[in-house]
Amino acid sequence: MQSSDPGNFFETDAEQETRKRRAAKAGNRYGNPITLKSKILAAVADPRFPSSAVLVAESAGSVRRVNLDDADNIKTSYRGPTAPVSCVAVGGPDSRTLFAGSWDKAVWSWDLTTKAPGLKYLGHSDFVKAVVCAKLGETHVLISGGADKKIIVWDIAAGTRLHTLQDSVVNMLSIQDLVVDHAASKWNEIYLLSASSDPHIRRWRIRLDAWEQIIDPSPDTPGTERHTILEHETTVYKLVLDQDTDEVDLWTASGDGTAKCLSRLKGFACDDTFHHGAHVRAVAVTDQWVITAGRDENLKFWDRTSGKLFCSLEGHYDEVTELVILRSSNGQKRVCSVSIDTTVRSWPLDKASLGAIAEEQQKPPPTADENDADEDIEDNGLMMTIDEEAELAALMEEDD
Template identity: 25%
Template sequence: MVDPLAPSDPRHIGPYQLEGRLGTGGMGQVFLGTSPGGRKVALKVIRPELAAAAPFRARFAREVEAARRVGGFHTAQIVDADPGAASPWLAAEYIPGPTLQQVVTAHGPLAPGAVLRLGAGIAEGLAAVHDCGLVHRDLKPGNVILAADGPRIIDFGIAHVTDAGPLTHTGTVIGTYAYMSPEQIRTPARVTPASDVFSLGSVLAFAATGRGPFDASTVPAIIHRVTSEAPVLTGIAEGSPLHTLVHHCLTKDPAGRPPTVEVLHRLAVTTPAAPPVPAMPPVPPPLPAVPPATPPVAGRPVRRRAVLFGGLAAATAAVAVPTAFALWPEGGSPTGTKDRPKDRPKDEPRAGKSPDRDITRPVGELKGHERDIVCLAVSRDGRFLATGGYDKNVKLWDLTAGREKFTCEGHTDAAISVAFGADGTLLYSGAFKELLVWDVNSGAAKEKLATYNGEFDYVSCLATSPDGKTLAVGVGSRIELMDPGTGRVRETLEGHTGSMHWVAFAPDGKTLASVAADVGKNGIRLWNTADGGSLKTLSDGGETNYSGVAFSPDGKTLIANGPGVQLWDVASGKLTRKLTDAHTHLACAAYRPADAGTSGKAVVAGAGGFVEIKKTDTVGRTVSIWDADSGKLTATLVVGDPKTPLRASVSRLAFTPDGRTLAGVCIPAAGENGAKPSVQLWKLP
């Protein structure tokens, strides 16, 4: 899709006349241009702040020269560049055609023979890339164009020269988590061609099944699966040449994967004699771009991206943004509730009941978002609940009336973080490169509190200090301590190497806890909010990836969720207990507020659903509640109506201040017959 040029856009770049906008990536703007001879090209113009850095220019020039050497029939060719221009640019051949992501999303998985032929074309393109000393680093369905003459690998905007240092700052993860190799997630500066082979295995699995082999509902869950779990290859015949090859490519150890030339040889031998990948039906009319790292939904059309750099924006955005759907293995609908799941601990209690009602069932449901909800917050007076989602909307809900109060429209991208001000009159919401403030009484946008220019600057998490004088903003891999009234940043906390996942203030406001996509490197970090100094790092010594953190009401204990819920003693920094249930990864957790009127002074609630679901299981659509003092599992809350075949995960949890109501974001799995995300409410004794 080509958009008109903006009044401020240039009309010429080098010898090329510009005709329109093709998209915006993390490194710059992409235009459609025409050469003096009438040939169409895709032109990328590098952002000014990147162009101003001499090291970036030098590295950009090296990568352009390396990429220009890439030949073969299955890559898009770079035809011109000027790294020395005031605004550096490069031009590549314009390739019309749908992406693999678009075709599979619109028309379903490819036949096995077509997948093998597709794989042969991609492998030939990768071989050409690797022969030039490059590693692509972001091979995914959105970066494979199904052109008339066969598949083309596109988007060399983040390609990496194997003998050069990292293009961006140390530790930055570039690419799309769902298709990354384990080593790329852990040590992004040390990727090799074997990393592209791993990505190729994931792409072929997607082409054959319609989903990635490590799909999950959040980025932390995807990371856990990529680094620690076997791929889900349901839908590929076990023992078939395709299954054997994909499984080999997805070996965790890069040394155990076949080299690109071997992959090409095996595909050449096993591929049936047939024409190239058959022409696909036209992609349906475009819709807004699917958020990064979002697995496809059968029958849902997506925005057409048929140019060299079209996938870059989605690739870079995926660093911070959670995925939209949990794709359970086929036949995995958790429909039954009468029998205990086989993998549930024997001592786990069945759904508890009070004399008057069944507390395990939701008492209310809030619906209104058209796409997945990714953030949730409750006001300190307990009157309102706020949500944000991939539909770019922020919604305010009246908990007393159990209905929507109003919708805040103003974000240009997915709203992925929300937090109320201390007095409940203001609501803060974050998205890609922007932080907005809303009036809770009217729903009107008061102002844009902050804007950001970094390539990975997603405002992924927010927290307001107990006294309301500080707003902690997780943006990119850093934390800003901001004056919520003026937007002035008084301290910037740096130390995480991955995108921020969660921030939380201690009850006294003197300590801030944080976790990010560091995969065990920095674990849980504690900060002094007075001067921004690092207090300590909590780590279990493994490769644990945490999704969130929260303090106990007395501030003495910190919980962190991931593969189970860990309880840490804040003073000593020691791990005191780990709470687990049948889920292999818990997407979220919350501490129940202390209140004399509730049973249990400190109850931990965890939720998630990243296990293989059987037809009789309720696992994957449950919330587990433990007593924090004893560690005993006291109740299991059910998500949705157990009589329906809904497959779902719970991605966020929040208590009302009195601890009596628990709100949870329910994300239905892809393909659930129009099922929409919702916030479900449980009443606890």
């Protein structure tokens, strides 16, 4: 019988201490945790319920819709892959198609409403780690990035490959994230930004019939060209384009322990740096806050105007993999965080509520309730094997 209990395998003293610390921390209720049965590797807002639901990528090989306001209503799932799902996106006509990149090297798709399986996009030779949707003229496209160092542009309706993007000058490593620069894009031309396991951020111009990597004048050395944006020391995990300001600056999260604001007006040169202090896996921004999270398990809220740390909140007991800003029709916002600890949590964004949580966390922690997890969630029988656990750990450490 195969066991997934780490206590049955050799562990270093440091690993034992980490496991004990996380077990002691697991019962906390900060962020109103909703517990799933497998690790959560990515998340996006559900466009049908932008203020209350997220679509999460699970290591058990499925995508699940989680309603943050109804912990009992989280069974909607999209199934097909038999390997961990590492990224999700929504796009296509009327944003009705869900896409998921998997460790099985494929991008899967489903009708978002009916859950009916759609086309499967095959072309990567290694894990698919990032997916994003866009439109070129009247053609809806899917863009995927993989551990095979390739970025592939697909015609969503036809299921065919349009382009394969690769850097021929600066060696590009495993793709970590992709984001469409809508502020720069045109009706028939997409501007794409990519992040990878090297510290370089690349910009691409994509049309239906051609693509090119964008070479800009260097903001630091007049008269020279800049092939990539190089503002970090190691892996860039996350790219976010700020939607709350006219400049639409680029925000980044990196394994060098920082999140940065790269100013569009300055040619995407660094305009501000936030020193989180550990690998930063995720960053989210509002008009008031810069929020960072990652390997140290905490969410840090920085005052956007002053750049000062307002508070650091505990809750997760393993690495945080994604932050999603949820917006209601009346303008109210909150941030959702997901983690390898299998929990989905949500946090307020008003200063009074954040301050109250920070003050509460200064008190002795609540007693852990080992029976608190939701036992009604289906796990699809695909819990990660020991080999997959080791492979995930290696992926998370690949920039060290």
